Amino acid sequence: xxxxxxxxxxxxxxxxxxxxxxxxxxxxxxxxxxxxxxxxxxxxxxxxxxxxxxxxxxxxxxxxxxxxxxxxxxxxxxxxxxxxxxxxxxxxxxxxxxxxxxxxxxxxxxxxxxxxxxxxxxxxxxxxxxxxxxxxxxxxxxxxxxxxxxxxxxxxxxxxxxxxxxxxxxxxxxxxxxxxxxxxxxxxxxxxxxxxxxxxxxxxxxxxxxxxxxxxxxxxxxxxxxxxxxxxxxxxxxxxxxxxxxxxxxxxxxxxxxxxxxxxxxxxxxxxxxxxxxxxxxxxxxxxxxxxxxxxxxxxxxxxxxxxxxxxxxxxxxxxxxxxxxxxxxxxxxxxxxxxxxxxxxxxxxxxxxxxxxxxxxxxxxxxxxxxxxxxxxxxxxxxxxxxxxxxxxxxxxxxxxxxxxxxxxxxxxxxxxxxxxxxxxxxxxxxxxxxxxxxxxxxxxxx
Amino acid sequence: xxxxxxxxxxxxxxxxxxxxxxxxxxxxxxxxxxxxxxxxxxxxxxxxxxxxxxxxxxxxxxxxxxxxxxxxxxxxxxxxxxxxxxxxxxxxxxxxxxxxxxxxxxxxxxxxxxxxxxxxxxxxxxxxxxxxxxxxxxxxxxxxxxxxxxxxxxxxxxxxxxxxxxxxxxxxxxxxxxxxxxxxxxxxxxxxxxxxxxxxxxxxxxxxxxxxxxxxxxxxxxxxxxxxxxxxxxxxxxxxxxxxxxxxxxxxxxxxxxxxxxxxxxxxxxxxxxxxxxxxxxxxxxxxxxxxxxxxxxxxxxxxxxxxxxxxxxxxxxxxxxxxxxxxxxxxxxxxxxxxxxxxxxxxxxxxxxxxxxxxxxxxxxxxxxxxxxxxxxxxxxxxxxxxxxxxxxxxxxxxxxxxxxxxxxxxxxxxxxxxxxxxxxxxxxxxxxxxxxxxxxxxxxxx
Numbered sequence: 061x062x063x064x065x066x067x068x069x070x071x072x073x074x075x076x077x078x079x080x081x082x083x084x085x086x087x088x089x090x091x092x093x094x095x096x097x098x099x100x101x102x103x104x105x106x107x108x109x110x111x112x113x114x115x116x117x118x119x120x121x122x123x124x125x126x127x128x129x130x131x132x133x134x135x136x137x138x139x140x141x142x143x144x145x146x147x148x149x150x151x152x153x154x155x156x157x158x159x160x161x162x163x164x165x166x167x168x169x170x171x172x173x174x175x176x177x178x179x180x181x182x183x184x185x186x187x188x189x190x191x192x193x194x195x196x197x198x199x200x201x202x203x204x205x206x207x208x209x210x211x212x213x214x215x216x217x218x219x220x221x222x223x224x225x226x227x228x229x230x231x232x233x234x235x236x237x238x239x240x241x242x243x244x245x246x247x248x249x250x251x252x253x254x255x256x257x258x259x260x261x262x263x264x265x266x267x268x269x270x271x272x273x274x275x276x277x278x279x280x281x282x283x284x285x286x287x288x289x290x291x292x293x294x295x296x297x298x299x300x301x302x303x304x305x306x307x308x309x310x311x312x313x314x315x316x317x318x319x320x321x322x323x324x325x326x327x328x329x330x331x332x333x334x335x336x337x338x339x340x341x342x343x344x345x346x347x348x349x350x351x352x353x354x355x356x357x358x359x360x361x362x363x364x365x366x367x368x369x370x371x372x373x374x375x376x377x378x379x380x381x382x383x384x385x386x387x388x389x390x391x392x393x394x395x396x397x398x399x400x401x402x403x404x405x406x407x408x409x410x411x412x413x414x415x416x417x418x419x420x421x422x423x424x425x426x427x428x429x430x431x432x433x434x435x436x437x438x439x440x441x442x443x444x445x446x447x448x449x450x451x452x453x454x455x456x457x458x459x460x461x462x463x464x465x466x467x468x469x470x471x472x473x474x475x476x477x478x479x480x481x482x483x484x485x486x487x488x489x490x491x492x493x494x495x496x497x498x499x500x501x502x503x504x505x506x507x508x
Numbered sequence: 509x510x511x512x513x514x515x516x517x518x519x520x521x522x523x524x525x526x527x528x529x530x531x532x533x534x535x536x537x538x539x540x541x542x543x544x545x546x547x548x549x550x551x552x553x554x555x556x557x558x559x560x561x562x563x564x565x566x567x568x569x570x571x572x573x574x575x576x577x578x579x580x581x582x583x584x585x586x587x588x589x590x591x592x593x594x595x596x597x598x599x600x601x602x603x604x605x606x607x608x609x610x611x612x613x614x615x616x617x618x619x620x621x622x623x624x625x626x627x628x629x630x631x632x633x634x635x636x637x638x639x640x641x642x643x644x645x646x647x648x649x650x651x652x653x654x655x656x657x658x659x660x661x662x663x664x665x666x667x668x669x670x671x672x673x674x675x676x677x678x679x680x681x682x683x684x685x686x687x688x689x690x691x692x693x694x695x696x697x698x699x700x701x702x703x704x705x706x707x708x709x710x711x712x713x714x715x716x717x718x719x720x721x722x723x724x725x726x727x728x729x730x731x732x733x734x735x736x737x738x739x740x741x742x743x744x745x746x747x748x749x750x751x752x753x754x755x756x757x758x759x760x761x762x763x764x765x766x767x768x769x770x771x772x773x774x775x776x777x778x779x780x781x782x783x784x785x786x787x788x789x790x791x792x793x794x795x796x797x798x799x800x801x802x803x804x805x806x807x808x809x810x811x812x813x814x815x816x817x818x819x820x821x822x823x824x825x826x827x828x829x830x831x832x833x834x835x836x837x838x839x840x841x842x843x844x845x846x847x848x849x850x851x852x853x854x855x856x857x858x859x860x861x862x863x864x865x866x867x868x869x870x871x872x873x874x875x876x877x878x879x880x881x882x883x884x885x886x887x888x889x890x891x892x893x894x895x896x897x898x899x900x901x902x903x904x905x906x907x908x909x910x911x912x913x914x915x916x917x918x919x920x921x922x923x924x925x926x927x928x929x930x931x932x933x934x935x936x937x938x939x940x941x942x943x944x945x946x947x948x949x950x951x952x953x954x955x956x
Contacts, residue, residue, distance in 0.1 A: 303853075310825070310852045322823070370929075375770070377758070380844045384835040391829045399850050400831060403930025404758045405751075457921050461912040468909040477908060480924030480937060481818075482851025489928060 061230065063092040064275040065240065065262030068099020068107060070336035071182050074142020080186065081193055083277070083339050084235065090275070092229070092265050093197075094240045095186055096258040097178025098135060108135060108178040109255075112157075116174040119161050132157065136181055145188040153181045165249070168213035172242065172252045179239035179258060187237040196234035205229060205236075207243035207264060209251050216243060216251035218264050218323065226268025238265060259320035263331075267323035274324045277336045283308075283344040285507050286360045290499045295507050297358055300346045307449045307485040308361040321346070352452035357459065357506045359449050362499055364492045366398070366443040367413035368476070369424070372406040373434040382432065383407060389427050393420060398445075399478055399487070410476070410489065413441055443475065444492040448502065449485045460486065462505050470494070470501035509678065511540040512723040513688065513710030516547020516555060518784035519630050522590020528634065529641055531725070531787050532683065538723070540677070540713050541645075541685045543634055544706040545626025546583060556583060556626040557703075560605075564622040567609050580605065584629055593636040601629045613697070616661035620690065620700045627687035627706060635685040644682035653677060653684075655691035655712060657699050664691060664699035666712050666771065674716025686713060707768035711779075715771035722772045725784045731756075731792040733955050734808045738947045743955050745806055748794045755897045755933040756809040769794070800900035805907065805954045807897050810947055812940045814846070814891040815861035816924070817872070820854040821882040830880065831855060837875050841868060846893075847926055847935070858924070858937065861889055891923065892940040896950065897933045908934065910953050918942070918949035 066080050084090045097108040115128035136153050160173040183199050190197035206225025209216035222243070229236060240258025242250055253260045259276065266274035282296035283305075300308070302325045309318030324331055325348070334343035376382050383402060390397050390409060399410040416424075421439060428437050453459050460479060463486060467474050476489030490498055514528050532538045545556040563576035584601050608621040631647050638645035654673025657664035670691070677684060688706025690698055701708045707724065714722035730744035731753075748756075750773045757766030772779055773796070782791035824830050831850060838845050838857060847858040864872075869887060876885050901907050908927060911934060915922050924937030938946055 306852055319823075368928075372931075374773075375767075377844070377846065380842070381835075381839045383845065383848060384832055384839055387829075387832040387835065391832055394828070396825070396828045397831065398825065401849055401926050401929035402847050403926075403933060403935070404754055406930050408929045454923070455921060457919060458916045460922050460925060461909070461916040464909040464912045468906045471905060473903060473905050474908050474927065475902070476928030477925045477934075478849050478851075478928075479922065480816075480926075481849035481856045482854050483820075485851060486925075487851070 061091050061269065061271055062087070062089045062273045062275055063094065063262055063266040063269065063271045064090045064277060065094040065258060066096065066277045066336060067258065067279070068096040069279040070277050071095050071097070071186065072099045072101045072105075074139050076336065077139065077143055077186060077189055079336050079339075080277075081189055081195075083336065084190065085193070085195060086339070089272070091235055092269060092271065093186065093235060093237045094258060094262040094265055095179060095182040095237065096240055097182055098139065108132070109175055111135070112175050112178050113171070115157075116161070116171050120167060120170075125161075129157065136185070139185055143185065143189045143192070145185065145192050149184055149188050152184065153177070156180060166213070169249060169251070172213045173250045175252055176239070176242040176250055179241045183237045183239035190235060190237070197237055198232075198234055200229075200236045200238050202238060202242055202261070203244040203248065205238050205265070206268070207261065209243035209245060209253075211245045211247070211249065211251060213251050215254050216245075218243065218260070219246075222264065223268045226265060227270065229265075230269040256320065260323075263321050263324040266329050267327040270327060271329055274329050274331045275334055276331060277334050277339075279335060279337060280333075281335045281338055281341040281343065283333055283359070285358065286499060286503045287362065290362075290496050291503045294503060297344050298342065299350050300344060300358060301350055301451055301484075302346060302348055303484045304358055304449050304451060305346050307447050307482065308359050310361070310363075310447065350451065356450040356452040356456050357448055358451075360446065360499060360502050360506065361449065362444060362446045362495055364442075364444045364495065365412055365414060366445050366489070367411055367416055368440045368443055368489070369409045369411075369437065370406065370440065371408075371428060371432070371434045371437045373432065374405055376405045376407065385432060386428065389424060389431065393424055393427075395420070395424070401476065401478055408476070410443070410445075442492045443489050444495040446488045446490065446495075446498060446502070447485045448488070448506070451484050453486060454480065454483045463488070463502060466501040466505040467498055469505075470497040472498045472501070509539050509717065509719055510535070510537045510721045510723055511542065511710055511714040511717065511719045512538045512725060513542040513706060514544065514725045514784060515706065515727070516544040517727040518725050519543050519545070519634065520547045520549045520553075522587050524784065525587065525591055525634060525637055527784050527787075528725075529637055529643075531784065532638060533641070533643060534787070537720070539683055540717060540719065541634065541683060542688045542706060542710040542713055543627060543630040543685065544688050545630055546587065556580070557623055559583070560623050560626050561619070563605075564609070564619050568615060568618075573609070577605065584633070587633055591633065591637045591640070593633065593640050597632055597636050600632065601625070604628060614661070617697060617699070620661045621698045623700055624687070624690040624698055627689045631685045631687035638683060638685070645685055646682055648677075648684045648686050650687060650690055650709070651692040651696065653686050653713070654716070655709065657691035657693060657701075659693045659695070659697065659699060661699050663702050664693075666691065666708070667694075670712065671716045674713060675718065678717040704768065708771075711769050711772040714777050715775040718775060719777055722777050722779045723782055724779060725782050725787075727783060727785060728781075729783045729786055729789040729791065731781055731807070733806065734947060734951045735810065738810075738944050739951045742951060745792050746790065747798050748792060748806060749798055749899055749932075750794060750796055751932045752806050752897050752899060753794050755895050755930065756807045758809070758811075758895065798899065804898040804900040804904050805896055806899075808894065808947060808950050808954065809897065810892060810894045810943055812890075812892045812943065813861055814893050814937070815859055815864055816888045816891055816937070817857045817859075817885065818854065818888065819856075819876060819880070819882045819885045821880065822853055824853045824855065833880060834876065837872060837879065841872055841875075843868070843872070849924065849926055856924070858891070858893075890940045891937050892943040894936045894938065894943075894946060894950070895933045896936070896954070899932050901934060902928065902931045911936070911950060914949040914953040915946055917953075918945040920946045920949070
């Protein structure tokens with residue numbers, strides 16, 4: 061039995077939903093269907109979730125919200141008409157939205173309820189459509205499905221007791237269509253996951269019902285070996301391990317938020333990334349373990365927005381506790397560090413710079429000077445991080461050589477290398493300005 | 509004005525001391541002379557310091573110490589006769605040793621005083637010899653010279669107030685001959701530096717008198733680019749910076765204990781390593797700064813006896829403070845860590861394994877499991893660390909490539925790379941068993 065999740069572009073309009081119907085019909089194992097809210101139909105189009113946020117804000121601010129409501133309903137109407145399903149559903153959706161707008165409670169909880177109508181309506185429409193083409197499908201509300209979450213509006217976390225409840229669904233007859241993105245607190249209050257949370261719902265359902273596979277339908281054929289915005293038409297990855305996926309996601313692979321997959325990973329459920337627009341393509345399979353091959357590098361990920369702080373102090377390595385004290389200052393200031401490589405008399409701390417405001421920088425630098433009596437401290441922004449990822453890489457002679465040769469060929473200076481801490485990746489730090497050249501050259505070395 | 513320090517092999521017998529006399533005579537700037545105790549005259553010979561330790565222990569244990577005393581005096585007698593200096597000095601040395609044996613005080617302090625007679629006697633003999641060949645030389649006791657140290661027998665540290673006192677020596681007439689290895693506490697008690705402490709005395713005197721150079725005479729022509737026990741007849745290093753020296757010394761360069769040079773480094777005094785047996789060779793100059801050249805790698809150092817501890821924990825990188833907590837456990841257990849590279853969900857801690865007993869290992873591993881709830885923790889002993897060292901290395905494209913290619917050519921797997929924390933070095937971790945192959949290959953790549 062499979063759980064299939066369809067993302068925003070897969071439910072953006074009637075045409076896409078018809079494809080979804082065909083996909084579900086083609087494999088009777090697809091028994092649990094999780095859907096997002098309608099996404100963009102074309103570049104520049106609005107996503108339903110954003111439209112609902114605008115609606116909610118207008119209503120809250122006593123602006124003319126009717127205009128926004130009409131736009132929302134027009135999108136749903138277009139879908140309903142295109143699928144030729146019963147018109148009653150239109151009224152049902154409109155009532156749902158109006159109830160969410162009129163509900164009492166905190167602003168955050170209200171916004172959660174308004175946003176959730178996007179996924180909820182998608183699920184109702186798809187369920188009606190599946191029935192219209194002869195499948196036995198049932199809409200099921202997340203509360204009924206057993207998705208119990210923490211009381212953190214906009215950032216809810218699944219509670220462990222959910223999984224037993226969800227497991228009881230596995231005996232249900234027919235196809236269950238579940239809206240993604242939200243659950244209910246123990247007190248019955250709706251709360252959404254973080255943005256992109258339909259992936260989380262799919263993963264939770266897959267873990268709960270102990271599915272044989274969690275299929276994640278998007279608009280790309282597979283996960284690529286490298287960012288297609290940097291290298292055109294890069295090779296596809298056929299199989300990835302969870303660990304490889306984690307490392308790739310860390311540095312900018314944006315097919316989906318890898319942490320969404322954690323519930324599925326924990327139950328060792330294989331995850332398949334597939335394309336709604338090309339369902340016959342094999343997609344990318346993400347598994348707990350795979351046999352290692354000689355060509356061990358599976359992908360190269362990269363991300364910008366890193367910052368490094370360098371300190372040097374004569375005889376640092378004789379000072380027990382220096383590293384701990386330095387990291388303590390970062391912790392105190394709420395900055396999560398990524399890496400902290402150290403030499404004899406020097407140490408660097410690498411972190412993402414988005415939270416590192418100039419004010420924060422001053423506090424951190426002053427504290428380091430004051431408390432650690434260092435000789436020098438300097439900050440270096442605009443770093444890019446590149447991860448070369450693959451199981452077995454740590455035991456394969458010559459991978460470091462191949463990678464460093466690629467940087468040399470691209471005439472790119474390597475500011476930082478971190479290998480050996482992770483068993484499946486090798487990390488390089490370079491100037492952000494050199495990123496495209498470096499990635500092109502690495503791709504050529506490892507994949508062509 | 510220069511400070512010249514002569515090590516044990518340079519004062520091992522009359523023949524060597526005659527060379528020392530010629531070296532001093534050949535450059536009138538050599539005004540401050542620091543000497544070690546007589547070292548080995550041939551492979552398998554005893555060093556005077558070890559003979560004195562045996563003497564002290566025999567005396568302490570009420571064994572027949574006379575035998576040991578005779579052996580000590582026979583060595584001095586041979587030197588005195590060979591140099592044809594006044595016989596009175598023999599009686600003076602014997603009295604000095606007997607007084608040290610008979611003194612009151614703690615066992616440790618007594619042993620310090622007994623050991624110190626080795627250097628003290630060397631200085632007296634050399635001073636007499638220099639006078640006999642027509643130079644105006646004076647023996648000066650460390651107390652008189654102003655070397656005031658902490659009250660830590662066998663491991664004394666120089667006190668900051670010493671330097672002003674020592675500075676007043678710079679106006680003295682003639683050549684001052686100072687025994688290395690010991691100083692006096694504020695209470696006038698003799699205390700020795702750690703073993704090899706004559707280098708420390710030389711460095712302190714150089715810093716104190718603000719010498720234009722500190723010459724360190726040994727029995728090798730220079731510092732070599734790589735360990736001569738691994739690569740035969742390696743190239744010599746002509747100029748090194750302090751930073752480069754620090755990094756090389758860290759990983760096994762044993763020409764001398766680099767921390768001995770700290771007082772000289774602090775005053776930016778150039779240090780020259782020279783050979784008593786070949787004083788015309790230029791030696792190796794160690795300076796504060798040098799111009800960087802294209803061939804930026806100056807040396808390759810290596811050392812064994814490292815250990816790594818690896819931990820992995822799913823979602824580690826979301827846990828603020830994880831790294832700090834891990835290092836805290838090391839600190840609590842008194843283990844100074846060398847490096848702590850980290851990945852997304854994993855972190856390694858590299859440290860020297862000599863203090864890491866099986867009992868300590870158990871405590872550390874148990875605490876990590878208990879307090880950090882990690883998924884896995886493993887220990888990996890028998891690691892070797894290789895440092896590729898050179899100023900400018902961090903900004904030179906292709907150094908990493910050259911190094912990693914050398915490892916590949918030697919068919920050696922790189923377990924760990926740490927680059928970018930230090931500005932002057934690149935660190936590699938490999939299996940200790942692969943060390944010689946790797947060093948040979950690196951030497952070929954960078955120096956031939």
